[in-house]
Amino acid sequence: MAEAPQQELDPSELGTQDYWDKTYSLEIDNFKHHGDVGEVWFGEDSALRIVRWLSSRPELVNENDKIIDLGCGNGMMLVELHDEGFTNLTGVDYSQNAIDLASQVLKDKNLTDITLETFDILADDVSRFRSNFRIAHDKGTYDAISLNPDNPKEKREKYIENVKELLLPEGILIITSCNWTEEELLGHFKTDFDLIHTIPTPSFKFAGQTGNLISSMVFKKR
């Protein structure tokens, strides 16, 4: 029997750069006036779960390995990674306002050795990062890309191709999503990546069924 066509998400403004530029412009103001770093997607616990999992896997990553945070937003994941002892960190985001906010947050915390770059994972030339990173981290960015009103399937596929390109052979992608289930993420990534771990996330029970609000999965580049 033929496979059912892949379902896409309903488009949303969260899939547009305009939305993120405006959001981070407001968050820069909040940070300036109230010292508030802004939203940490899926909460601090989810970031800590990932960082702790990573630091308990010396066979996968050591503290000097290069790590990139894709769609780093306010940079707080980079702060958590740095606090856990990881030293070779890069954050990229296509919103210049996100990078401005992240650089203010990092400066405020005296973290001067983290690289930040305005970079569109889909549109900019990824070849200069070719086979560069041991770990790529994504919390909410693949979700945002999937919500783009214009050709989301093509964009998701381009994302997967580009992440594969910037990772070293057998490099690791850690991805956290609230829009896709574990099964769906596996379906999207399985051609280029092997699933090596699912980081446990809080579950809820509804109508006798247990489900997860977010999925946090670890893939190894094939």
Ligand SMILES: C[S@@+](CC[C@H](N)C(=O)[O-])C[C@H]1O[C@@H](n2cnc3c(N)ncnc32)[C@H](O)[C@@H]1O
């Ligand atoms: C849901 S937010 C998550 C932010 C951050 N990772 C966190 O966990 O708090 C999605 C982020 O992805 C960024 N983003 C979306 N599409 C992108 C693209 N094509 N290239 C780079 N960044 C992108 C947005 O600007 C935004 O910062």
